[in-house]
Amino acid sequence: MSIDYAHVSETRGKADPWSFLRDRDIERMGEVLRDPAERERWAMAFLVGGGLPYMWTRLAANIQDIAYALLDLRPGDRVLIVGEEVESCGWRGAVEEAVGPAGTVDVAELIDEGNAAIFEGKYGRNGLLAAWQWTYTHDTPDETYDAILVAQAAQHCDDWSEASEEFVRVLKPGKRIVSAEALIPGGGGLTRSVDVDIHVQTWFDKLVGPLKVALSELGAYTAEEIKDAFGDRVEGARAMEWRGVHVFWGRKPLRPGSSTAVGD
Template sequence: MNYNIGETRGKATPWDYIRARDVEKMGDILHDPDEQARWALAFLVAGGLPYMWNELASNIQDICYALLELDEGDRVLIVGEEVESCGWKRGVEAHIGSTGSIDLFEIIEEGNAAMYAGRHGRNGLLAAWEWTYTHDTPDNTYDAILVAQAAQHTDDWVEAGQEFLRVLKPGRRIVSAESLIPGGGGLTASIDTDIQVQTWFDRIISPLQLKLSELGAYTAEEIKDAFGDGVERPGTLEWRGVHVFWGRKPLPSQASTSTTA
């Protein structure tokens, strides 16, 4: 197999241990590699993001809205995956009212196409690319910026962070919220601490032939480091595999004295 997280990995997969009674109940199709991959892909992506954000992590969304410090009439930039089905667009609209506006870049189709085609970004990670969404946007355009379940898809967070700060108004905030892929970017603790979780994960990954070393997963701390001194009073939060980063673009008078305290 193309993956190896723990000492027991790479030698066999749960699919190698299919029993006769499994086939008796579900048919010879269990041995079909194409069917295994189809089921694994469905288990990996189908309905996952809307379920997580609407049912499991809506409390984190509320925290993100508070961190964004949204006001009536604000103009907000959102770059994300499944932004509407996950409730992000609706949540922001509730805070900015009818006089506010949202510039939305929905990247789920772009991300899926890159994943299925095996395209890699400049950082060598799968389904990552250069973000050019705001290259034609004037400086200091947005009152707030939200990166909603999309952080893994930029291949250079230093570059992306600088661009976001360019289009963000001084004194306003950027927030990123991401439910990280277990195993991606070396994030293996949630898998390796429970053999049932590891078995479920191996059952998904092995038919898809994914190399875990190529899956991007930026932690909130890594995004914070990418912004460096470019933001004032940055913060991070980790909750049940969700990573949130936030930071404020300094006012002109504070730009030379901003700290990460």
């Protein structure tokens, strides 16, 4: 027997399970459950409150270790991190430890800018919410960095082809860029984790229903999409996915005639 799942995508994030509250629910948990503003406040708390440091330090620390290894950091390196919650997720501390006191870690922290864009309804040139043109390296000289890490920030870039060209410009030949991103289910068409079970969809609908933000309007780039955006600007480009976490990495080509050999 075949099952038609089309109706699932039609109702996902649109149906209102809160309208099915029973009097017994109110008696047990309080009249506050009927307050739309309170439900929105908690929905936003569930969506963004403390999630990133929890995911990265407790659930995906193994992926962080992979990202650090891929950066191929050495003492004295100068590294750029563009990310969200760079401190609380441990990205900065780990990179600083790897490059040592002689190294330099430049950070572009996006969390406040990203949250403001969501709450204020700002859209990028790609038509997606909370995405914008990245100008963080526009004043940076060519070949400044020994490594670049995009840590949970890829969704906020509204043109990855443009950004990839800029990142390669400021990266030294033979050096790596790595992006690691835990994508939001429901954003960018990533809905398999929601569709897998009606309980999961019910919880999802309870979460996103009170929000004024449509998760489908948030940017979400898979590692493969970022890999495609870099194209032949990097060598040894790879992409992987693990439990919704997407990792891309690639190395800037060496100058013609260089005899220094590096692995992918």
